[in-house]
Amino acid sequence: MNWTAIKSIYVFEMTRFFRTFLQSLISPVLSTSLYFVVFGAAIGSRINEVEGVSYAAFIVPGLIMLSVMTQGISNGSFGIYFPKFIGTIYELLSAPVNFLEIVLGYVGAAATKAMFIGTIILITAFFFVDLQILHPGAMVLFLVLTCVSFSLFGFIIGIWAKNFEQLQLVPLLIVTPLVFLGGSFYSISMLPPVWQAISMFNPVVYLISGFRWAFFGIADVPIGISLLAIAAFTTLCLLVIGWIFRTGWRIRE
Template identity: 80%
Template sequence: MNFTAIKAIYVFEMTRFFRTLLQSFVSPVLSTSLYFVVFGTAIGSRINMVEGVSYAAFIVPGLIMLTVMTQSTANASFGIYFPKFIGTVYELLSAPISFLEIVIGYVGAAASKAFLVGLIILGTAHLFVDLTIAHPVAMLAFLVMTCFSFALLGFIIGIWAKNFEQLQLIPLLVITPLVFLGGSFYSVSMLPPVWQTITMFNPVVYLISGFRWAFFGTADVSIGLSLLAIALFTGICIAVIGWIFKTGYRLKS
């Protein structure tokens, strides 16, 4: 394992992240504050409790998941797409490093960025609502797994995309709607039975449910299913990336 190469890629990506502090940190904090004002105050004043907790506290895990999933995907996709765009990816592919080391460097940096933003969102939430985390270790574990798995997805998108429009296509048209429809701002049990059944086909439901369990000890699906969903999603992404580097899909042409 070439740890020097991994470190070089990781440090380069993290340095680029900290050069754009306004976009990286201030923007998520402002967005989260607006969500709390609109959902926590306006809607929360009309909803007393959801599954035994205040509505303002109930939406915190969903807000963190929304930000983390989109940030992980965006950071990883742009991180690998930009070298493709300017042509430096060929220097990377010709260097004496394996595809595993390339993936660890880029995905590790993207996951780290999203993890930091997730912690900042959590800190911002404490300014608006009294929040107690029932299982803090499990919460951090779910956060790390989500950051890592969606960074893998973003890496795939970055290789697949041929232009900046395609780079934004899946995050905007697929991931964000799935998160909003995955119980971010409501409990699945609040839906009619038919829609509850349909919602269970949304994979994001299992991620948000497991993360919410870490906060409040309650979930729409069992914690075992949530862990299985994350493991399955991560395994699929790793298999796809392995196939991409094996075949050279959109890397060698």
């Protein structure tokens, strides 16, 4: 394993992130604050509790998941797309670095950025609501797995995309709607039976449900199934990336 190559890619990506540190910091804090004002104060005043938890606290895991998923995809996709765009990807491919080391460098940096943003949002939430985390170990586990899996997914999108418009297509038109419809701001049990059954086909439901369980001990889906779902998604992304580097699809074109 070429740890020097992994470190070089990782440090380069993190340096680019910290060059825009204030922008990266202020944006999630402002967005989270607005969500709490709109959903927590305005809507929360009409909804006292959801399954024994105040509505303002209930939406915190959903807000963190929304930001972590979008940030993981965004950072993972742009990290590999930019070398493709300017042509430096060929220098990387001709270097004595295998695909696993490339993935570890880019995806590791993207996941770190997403975790950083998720942590900032969690800290911000404590200023708005009285929040307790019943299972901190499970919370960290779900956060790490989500950051890694969606950074891998973003890496795939970055390889697939041929322009900047395609780079934003999947996050805006697919992932964000799935997060909003995946129980971010409500419990699946509040829906009619038909829509509850339909919601089970949304993979994001399992991630948000497991993450919310770590906070409050309540879940729409058994915790074991949530862990299996995110493990299956991570494995699928790794298999796709392995196939991409083996065939050179959208890389050596």
